[in-house]
Amino acid sequence: MHKLLAKLIDAQALASGVFVHTYHAPEISRSAEPGQFVNIRVSSSVAPLLRRPFSVLSSDGREQFRILFEVKGQGTEILSRKQPGAEVDCVGPLGQPFQIKAGKLNLVIAGGMGVAPLFFLMQQLRTKPYPTLLLYGVRTKACLYLVDELVASGVQLQIFTDDGSAGQQGMVTDFVEEYMQPGCAIYACGPMEMIKVLTHKVHSAGLECQVSLENQLGCGVGACLGCVVKVHDGYARVCCDGPVFDSNALEF
Amino acid sequence: MHKLLAKLIDAQALASGVFVHTYHAPEISRSAEPGQFVNIRVSSSVAPLLRRPFSVLSSDGREQFRILFEVKGQGTEILSRKQPGAEVDCVGPLGQPFQIKAGKLNLVIAGGMGVAPLFFLMQQLRTKPYPTLLLYGVRTKACLYLVDELVASGVQLQIFTDDGSAGQQGMVTDFVEEYMQPGCAIYACGPMEMIKVLTHKVHSAGLECQVSLENQLGCGVGACLGCVVKVHDGYARVCCDGPVFDSNALEF
Amino acid sequence: MPDLEIQIGELTLKNPVTVASGTFGYGQEYEAFYDPSLLGAIFLKSVTLEERPGNPPPRLVETPAGLINSIGLQNVGLDRFLDEVVPLLEGIDTVLIANIAGNTVDEYVQLAEALSDCPGLAALEVNVSCPNVKEGGIAFGTSADMIREVTQEVVAASALPIIVKLTPNVADIVSMAHAAEEAGATAVSLVNTFLALAIDIETRRPILGNATGGLSGPAIKPIALRMVWQVARSTNIPIIGMGGIMTGTDAIEFLMAGATAIAVGTANFVNPLAPVEIVKELEMFLEAHHHTSVREIINVVEG
């Protein structure tokens, strides 16, 4: 865990309000694992006051890491206006990564921007002997990001859109049962509603999965107990007990 | 008085932390008079909360006006980072302008950044029959701005520096008596300490002057009574009774 | 077009967006930006019995997302208010509310009497954040008993609706609102500014000439909103909510928390168009959510 100035070396707009940033920060890039995040102070002003968390999208393991983010409010808006060369105040890597399980199939389920931590996970799953299938659900075709990179990396990809503008029409959770199989390892990230439905279906099938959650963070390092979610034996902190949780542990 | 988005069309760094901005804003440029100011919201964030006031440095009377400013804190820092093309939330022109008096000599006395409103004043004095002499005092040579433009405009110029690095060594107030003459019209802007000493000397010589003051503003339009300075019969508002005051009215 | 009209006792406001006392002068200064008749009401700057010079400058200091002011109730006093200020108000076609401040109950009563027959004034707002000189200088607004007394006397002295403007510098805002309600106030204004301090570490002195001042602006919004919500849940008195309202969203939060109207204060300084923009944003919100009247979103938060 480091606090440092990461140099923004590349900023790409993937769509209106959606960006990929590449940062130079060896300390973070070397140790980041899929599912972990960085916590960025977008402004030295007191508004917005808190850091903004972003999953590590990928890391070259040596010098650079990337994030994928969507402009939601003031914080991401300020971040999106930064130009290459900017030094960005960054704490990371933070949180518990995905545990790579030796399933016969790696079933990776992404909802919207939830693809970010999973992209990094899939980079690592590539080196494993089992095939990886990504179920990628978005509202509409324009919200599909990084598909070329995903395809190029050899991931098997099934797309779902709410409006049928690409892939299968419908929600990824409507079809997920078709892809589950005994012994598969399931990893998911997306809106809370999706995670809930998904977890229910996964558990009904006698399986379990790892899910990455989001929440409003305070400290980002486990000190404030502000970011908790309900787990069976009380509350767990998203920032350091998560963001990746075993679906078994969570209570919805 | 207008509230509008002024387009920044040119941003020049005159020295480290000192900038001239040129804005496109016909409504303001057409009506601005020397001594008046614009009140700029540098950020849509709540920090800094209040607008920042800057004297009009010059106006072409039709479309464009300029400001000269120094980075002092967060507000001016943010302003200094704006790039041409930026739309800047601007209220103006505000405040009472200098009253151009028919003196036999226009004696203009600038301390540091106080040169800004006086520059505009001298543009107008040029069209008058009487000569204009600018006494321009700064800490050191590097803090002299716009001298070329001033000289080109035909203003007679006497420079003073605290350290003697340009012009006469010493403070402008140490020498001002040498330049005062009966019937001259005196205009001044600079640090409060300079204004105080100057006013005292001017009054001692049986003369009066117009001085432009600064203060922390709230509303900028006369509503809040926050920006007051002491005058003989109570308090006067810098934002709308000033910023230009008859030295006779002020109480130090 | 959703209906924006709201009712506060016998007062009818064309919309719930008003401007806070002391931040809008007497309505003239913002005429360059828009017609003040567009506002639901204007709360005029506090008037006192005698003319007051106000506090020595500096009177303002900016803080994180806030502003401390120590204007010190500078005003021309009752007589000149009647002679000079009231005539200025004539063209303004909205509810005009004078704000009175005093150091004794008797001063409030004299002000209330004198302003009662004043043409154009629709109500009186009673600023109880002032020190009660008979009680050792403790602010009227920090004691339920003093609020009760002032309110009763002012209500008795004036035929106009009385709005009591409470100070947030108390442990229990509900009991203060209760006192005003019981004493016959038509509404309460929540909140005035928070007593605050800023220090210049170079001079080692308070920045303000008066040392302390009142904190306003977005910084205080979460506390002000809590107070409005608490009072709305525990009393039946209409509330004019204020404290850091900058946008339509802020205004809607206050309405939902239980305010019948809201006032824009410090935001006027930041964005002179804030009140009219808030009216527009409110309208858009109501339309987007298929409300026919703003009254449908007032006091809807339970929690």
Add this chain to the structure above:
Amino acid sequence: MPDLEIQIGELTLKNPVTVASGTFGYGQEYEAFYDPSLLGAIFLKSVTLEERPGNPPPRLVETPAGLINSIGLQNVGLDRFLDEVVPLLEGIDTVLIANIAGNTVDEYVQLAEALSDCPGLAALEVNVSCPNVKEGGIAFGTSADMIREVTQEVVAASALPIIVKLTPNVADIVSMAHAAEEAGATAVSLVNTFLALAIDIETRRPILGNATGGLSGPAIKPIALRMVWQVARSTNIPIIGMGGIMTGTDAIEFLMAGATAIAVGTANFVNPLAPVEIVKELEMFLEAHHHTSVREIINVVEG
């Protein structure tokens, strides 16, 4: 190198920069950033007699220059605190101060007794912002009488120096500090958070699971600073000042206003290095102004 050491009663702190209860866990979480032994003291997160699950999420909401939290005193309870937490503290070479919270005077007393002989703890901070269940749930800290009672009992129950942490949700902070002083407290901490609310205008509900929470951060600094200054001018009890301190300048303002030490709270979240940077900035200020000791700038503001 100026001397940063300060004294609070019998406690000696190597420097006046501490971290606020609840914002620094039990000292472990920030070890990745710097050695917590560099701090003047660490105020540990509140401990209660029984384990507390804390409030339902969401527990945090950001506001203009502020943060509202409703953690709800989540902690493992006294027994596990002694068994599991205290051993973790062993390596930390600075003044460690436990913070106790209860709903009855008896709970405070039991906590104070149990923690008195606890190795490694140098003092107890008494969080009086909790509801007194015997008094209908009104917070201990809003009544001078209740503060007096709790303080007296805790002082009697423990050999450790007692620091009473006051809530700012009061009309008269000075009388609260007076009560703590008279009852034998070694110091007061000023201030805890301000009760606040945020509303989600889409769901029309409070954002926090607990509805209200406590506002902290730069937004409250001007109010907190005023309270420290008022208490410093009217009492002789040492003050640990806090509320929105982000930088060395902020810390120096609190020291000049009368705090003997300061605590960094919310700023830890924004800048995990804030406390050590503040120590450095403080040192630089003292050097630049030719002070040989930080004590020369404590309580120097008159105004």
